[in-house]
Amino acid sequence: MEALKLNSKKNKRTIEEINEKIRTGDVQVLTAEEMKKLVESSGVEVAFKEVDVVTTGTFGAMCSSGAIINVGHSDPPIKIQKAWINDVEVCHPGAAVDLYIGATAMSETQPFEYGGGHVIEDLIRGKEVELKATAYGTDCYPRTRIKTNLTKDDLNQFYLLNFRNCYQRYACAVNSRDETIYTYMGKLLPRRRNATFSGAGELNPLMNDPDYETIGIGTRIFLGGAQGYVIGEGTQHDPQNLSGTLMVRGNCKEMSPDFLQGAVFTRYGTTLYVGIGVPIPILNEGLAKKTAIRDEEIFTSVVDYGVPRRDRPILGRVSYKELKSGAITIGDKRIRVSSLSSLKTAKKIAGTLKSWINNGSFYLTASVERLPIDRVFKPMKQTEETTFVANVMHAAVTCEENEEIRDIAERIVTRSVNHIVVVDDSRRLCGIVTSWDITRAMAEGRKALSDIVTRRVITVKPDEPLETASRKMAQHNISALPVIDSERKVLGIVTSEDVSKLLGR
Amino acid sequence: MVRILLKFSEKLVQQPITAEIILEHKVPINIITAHVTSKGGEVLAEIPDAALEKVVKAFRQKGATVTLPKLIEIDSEKCFSCGACITICPVEAITLTEDFSISFNKEKCVGSTCSACVDACPARAIKSVKQNNSELTDNTH
Numbered sequence: 039m040e041a042l043k044l045n046s047k048k049n050k051r052t053i054e055e056i057n058e059k060i061r062t063g064d065v066q067v068l069t070a071e072e073m074k075k076l077v078e079s080s081g082v083e084v085a086f087k088e089v090d091v092v093t094t095g096t097f098g099a100m101c102s103s104g105a106i107i108n109v110g111h112s113d114p115p116i117k118i119q120k121a122w123i124n125d126v127e128v129c130h131p132g133a134a135v136d137l138y139i140g141a142t143a144m145s146e147t148q149p150f151e152y153g154g155g156h157v158i159e160d161l162i163r164g165k166e167v168e169l170k171a172t173a174y175g176t177d178c179y180p181r182t183r184i185k186t187n188l189t190k191d192d193l194n195q196f197y198l199l200n201f202r203n204c205y206q207r208y209a210c211a212v213n214s215r216d217e218t219i220y221t222y223m224g225k226l227l228p229r230r231r232n233a234t235f236s237g238a239g240e241l242n243p244l245m246n247d248p249d250y251e252t253i254g255i256g257t258r259i260f261l262g263g264a265q266g267y268v269i270g271e272g273t274q275h276d277p278q279n280l281s282g283t284l285m286v287r288g289n290c291k292e293m294s295p296d297f298l299q300g301a302v303f304t305r306y307g308t309t310l311y312v313g314i315g316v317p318i319p320i321l322n323e324g325l326a327k328k329t330a331i332r333d334e335e336i337f338t339s340v341v342d343y344g345v346p347r348r349d350r351p352i353l354g355r356v357s358y359k360e361l362k363s364g365a366i367t368i369g370d371k372r373i374r375v376s377s378l379s380s381l382k383t384a385k386k387i388a389g390t391l392k393s394w395i396n397n398g399s400f401y402l403t404a405s406v407e408r409l410p411i412d413r414v415f416k417p418m419k420q421t422e423e424t425t426f427v428a429n430v431m432h433a434a435v436t437c438e439e440n441e442e443i444r445d446i447a448e449r450i451v452t453r454s455v456n457h458i459v460v461v462d463d464s465r466r467l468c469g470i471v472t473s474w475d476i477t478r479a480m481a482e483g484r485k486a487l488s489d490i491v492t493r494r495v496i497t498v499k500p501d502e503p504l505e506t507a508s509r510k511m512a513q514h515n516i517s518a519l520p521v522i523d524s525e526r527k528v529l530g531i532v533t534s535e536d537v538s539k540l541l542g543r
Numbered sequence: 544m545v546r547i548l549l550k551f552s553e554k555l556v557q558q559p560i561t562a563e564i565i566l567e568h569k570v571p572i573n574i575i576t577a578h579v580t581s582k583g584g585e586v587l588a589e590i591p592d593a594a595l596e597k598v599v600k601a602f603r604q605k606g607a608t609v610t611l612p613k614l615i616e617i618d619s620e621k622c623f624s625c626g627a628c629i630t631i632c633p634v635e636a637i638t639l640t641e642d643f644s645i646s647f648n649k650e651k652c653v654g655s656t657c658s659a660c661v662d663a664c665p666a667r668a669i670k671s672v673k674q675n676n677s678e679l680t681d682n683t684h
Contacts (some may be wrong), residue, residue, distance in 0.1 A: 041641035225663040301665035374630040382624040382643040
């Protein structure tokens with residue numbers, strides 16, 4: 039009775055009322071974009087009175103995605119131990135013939151070009167895929183290998199089961215290193231020459247209901263072009279940091295490749311772009327106000343992905359308005375910024391969901407349990423010590439550029455090293471010479487050191503993990519890296535011998 | 544204007560052949576990009592359409608290889624309009640329109656001498672393609 043009284047005063051609205059309006063064709067739906075304009079022009083009160091549902095949308099790379107499939111039993115039956123679809127290894131977490139296609143698993147024949155995300159997309163497109171599987175064979179499942187071609191129609195279940203999607207907001211990435219790096223935030227040019235960001239800002243589902251008043255287990259959503267469901271909070275859900283996530287499920291057989299696409303991040307791996315739209319029922323004035331949030335009110339950190347550590351340096355704070363404008367300013371530097379998510383598709387999702395509700399093909403659900411608002415995202419507990427460059431580096435044998443090659447040769451012998459770091463009078467890095475460079479110079483009768491110095495030196499910082507140093511040496515086919523500080527002053531050197539000594543320990 | 548890609552061998556790099564051709568034929572040649580070392584060079588140049596035939600002939604006579612540069616092509620079927628390529632482009636040939644679609648300006652693109660956008664595309668929708676100009680297709684020189 040209490041609810042009815044409140045409803046009659048029209049300061050509350052229920053999901054049942056909204057669904058009744060959908061049935062009769064009287065429902066008022068706006069996309070998040072339209073809602074913001076309405077609130078701006080007419081105020082929250084009017085917006086609450088007039089609008090029943092606000093639709094949101096986002097379309098971006100969501101790596102923690104995948105699909106569970108059941109391929110049925112073969113004759114004689116097989117208890118699959120290892121399986122591949124189009125050469126992409128798939129997991130076999132269950133009994134005999136249930137497989138999970140992870141979006142980031144890569145093809146063994148075309149790694150970094152084709153992966154689980156592409157397998158899911160190909161199946162949705164109706165393409166035939168090749169399943170290969172091996173097993174150890176049991177009394178009840180005697181078969182030890184199978185090879186067959188399948189389409190989605192041959193699968194019993196084909197469900198998207200994504201354990202982390204739809205981040206409320208995400209960091210903006212830059213790279214302060216002297217070299218281009220390839221990350222899950224895309225290609226980042228050296229010396230902060232570009233920036234990338236992800237997320238739809240004011241169109242993002244969770245940003246429009248930041249207290250998760252209406253989004254929870256059982257919320258019906260737009261997922262990959264079909265109707266799907268929220269099945270809980272996503273992994274790494276971090277609500278207190280405005281970084282909530284969703285776990286979702288939907289029937290792939292009904293999905294569209296327009297909203298679910300395999301993708302590649304060069305030198306990082308494969309992933310799946312997922313389209314998600316959540317309808318926000320405007321149950322009270324508070325929700326009308328929350329769905330009016332603008333890009334200029336949503337801030338995120340600019341993070342230096344050039345530092346390969348868990349806690350990467352934060353270089354500044356920017357709004358999604360700045361991010362969507364194409365350039366941000368950090369300090370006094372203007373940096374061009376690219377989106378990795380598709381804002382065009384995000385808008386299309388909000389629009390499609392709106393039309394579904396308007397034409398009576400999509401009804402809202404009340405969630406049976408809200409998403410947690412107090413979860414904390416903890417770092418990994420590490421029981422083994424990690425080694426950083428600072429732990430293994432030692433003093434570098436140095437020289438200055440005006441020295442003679444003969445003297446350097448002598449130093450190499452007396453100090454018994456292979457690398458001499460060339461510095462200026464304030465110990466700033468100028469170059470490097472190796473014992474091989476010196477040998478060659480002596481053979482060719484050269485005298486001046488400046489003719490043989492390598493000036494484009496690959497370096498490391500003391501707080502970089504030793505793995506990074508060893509990766510750099512392997513990548514550039516070199517055997518030592520000068521360790522420098524932010525002013526390029528030489529702090530020491532780390533060699534491949536240091537790395538192998540440690541590994542041999 | 545039409546763009547041509549010139550390749551010089553180690554021997555030719557020492558000689559000022561571009562300057563000679565400009566003087567001999569009195570044609571303006573605009574160098575768009577140039578990668579030249581002692582081992583050889585690759586130069587992307589722009590010349591007036593009318594001068595194409597004689598300039599190509601002149602460069603070939605002097606021993607340079609002349610081809611039409613590959614430009615990039617964005618497959619609109621594959622592209623999902625994220626925009627990851629935009630800031631990678633050094634000449635701002637790729638931009639976002641008001642409705643957040645990708646717009647590509649062929650005139651600005653420096654093509655195969657750059658191709659920085661190709662590996663930045665998560666949809667793998669960007670490819671290097673040969674510029675369409677039949678006059679230069681025979682390039683067995």
